[in-house]
């Protein structure tokens with residue numbers, strides 16, 4: 001028999017992921033922006049000796065089902081959910097746990113936002129109409145207290161007649177009590193009344209009662225206007241918001257490149273090149289007889305040589321530095337401010353400002369970025385964002401490789417490659433906005449407080465993402481390098497390359513070996529770049545290669561994600577467009593790059 | 602003619618709301634009060650309800666969103682939506 005379920009419901013950004021992780025002992029992704037949980041996450045929880053499944057429902061302000069997340073919440077309440085959920089953390093290859101969402105949940109934990117009590121109570125009231133036992137967690141009271149406000153919890157319980165547990169999820173305060181309280185709650189029958197005193201009341205009346213309760217239990221009315229302008233306020237004003245934005249993004253870029261290079265140069269490269277790889281090669285030579293197998297392991301594309309060096313010394317350092325920077329921006333609440341600041345500009349590409357979040361994520365990895373685009377409200381917006389991520393945003397692995405490939409030869413060409421990517425991004429966005437039918441984006445978003453990010457949360461999230469990279473990025477990359485190694489050592493590579501010769505040598509003016517990266521690049525983006533490092537290329541050839549790799553097919557994982565999120569036709573369309581764009585712009589750079597490079601150098 | 606008719610209708614509406622303006626026309630930093638029943642559930646949830654005080658904190662570039670403070674929180678809304686919210690600078694008389 002399938003386990004019974006308990007729902008965890010609350011508005012976005014209230015701390016559900018933190019609470020979920022504590023109650024289930026899992027590591028799900030949490031962040032200070034709206035839309036972290038688009039899929040729902042499931043984990044096991046023991047209550048009074050019995051195992052239940054806790055479902056972290058996507059954040060919802062109301063139960064009116066005005067968007068996908070709210071629809072999921074409503075479906076789960078009625079016990080008619082579907083089973084698109086992730087197990088633990090955002091990753092493309094999640095192990096699926098069995099969960100029966102086609103049953104009415106046994107109990108609900110409603111997370112109230114202490115800073116937004118009125119609407120939290122309104123949501124609670126809507127949830128209670130479903131006649132399921134409820135406990136309420138009043139989270140983020142620390143932030144309320146910081147503002148010099150307080151809530152009389154006993155009085156609140158008195159008014160709404162259900163257990164209320166005050167909590168500070170990030171400090172684990174109050175969370176143990178939830179487990180204790182659940183024991184009695186799962187045994188209970190539903191209350192048979194709602195928190196606003198029952199009776200059939202209109203929505204207006206409900207809001208009215210909610211406002212009244214809040215004013216009676218809160219030390220200060222919610223409508224009190226704050227006068228002091230904070231740094232958070234400054235960040236959303238055009239002045240000084242835009243210069244601040246440029247400064248912050250510049251610092252982030254410098255941090256990612258600087259820290260990444262440092263990690264590579266001083267830690268990972270010596271570790272792999274001087275210790276690990278020679279040791280493994282030595283062992284392999286001792287125990288494996290001469291022949292094809294040994295060559296596959298330690299030859300030109302050897303699994304134990306390039307198979308370790310590329311994923312761990314070229315890409316991994318930038319994965320670490322990128323995710324540290326991204327997580328800090330994410331957790332501090334800067335991203336929603338950036339979204340609001342850029343909203344007007346993004347509208348020109350038919351997108352809301354909040355699409356900056358999938359875009360920035362795309363500079364890490366396209367797979368979670370495309371999944372995060374689910375939080376956008378229309379199909380048109382999702383399609384534009386997905387196409388642009390696939391076309392013009394290099395993932396961290398590819399950027400790492402590009403920085404390495406070009407950084408030492410010509411910083412100028414490196415900057416030019418990224419500038420071309422931005423130009424194509426904006427141009428293609430404006431074109432797509434014109435041609436894809438759909439409504440103009442509308443914006444109604446709440447901007448969370450700017451908070452100093454918590455060290456342990458940053459560490460944990462970066463750690464999860466590093467683990468994800470090793471499992472979903474490095475291991476597949478090693479497998480492909482192994483295949484490449486076999487294909488290379490057996491001479492098949494040369495044979496396939498001969499077919500691509502005219503395209504590569506004549507149109508792109510690259511040496512014939514350059515067809516290898518083009519073949520490998522179908523599997524992983526950075527593999528269009530990395531093999532070029534080993535070739536003896538002129539600066540223009542490097543420029544051409546870098547530009548092709550930038551626009552060339554997104555990796556196989558992205559194509560799979562697009563097929564899953566949209567359908568195979570969209571995936572095929574994006575494939576064709578990216579390949580054509582890559583060869584077109586690549587050919588142009590090959591012809592005119594010479595002029596450009598000569599003028600600039 | 603049609604234009605005049607529209608204008609008259611618009612003025613008639615304003616008159617009804619006691620010289621109210623829309624949020625889109627409000628000036629930066631002046632507290633205003635929402636004067637009608639907002640129907641959008643999300644807006645309501647964010648505090649856009651009759652009688653609530655609202656202050657514009659910032660105006661986005663390139664016709665970007667209006668950032669307002671309501672119920673002690675910041676909410677950004679696009680200008681089209683802001684046009685549909687009627688406010689009064691000196692409080693509602695209703």
Ligand SMILES: Nc1nc2c(ncn2[C@@H]2O[C@H](COP(=O)(O)OP(=O)(O)O)[C@@H](O)[C@H]2O)c(=O)[nH]1
Pocket residue numbers: 010011012013014015016017018019029030031032033035036037059139140141142143167168169170171331332454457
């Ligand atoms: N100060 C404070 N921050 C919290 C608390 N609970 C969660 N947070 C922070 O709020 C943000 C949103 O949390 P998350 O769990 O992602 O919210 P979700 O969208 O509801 O899943 C994160 O940056 C958390 O660190 C709390 O009780 N106090």
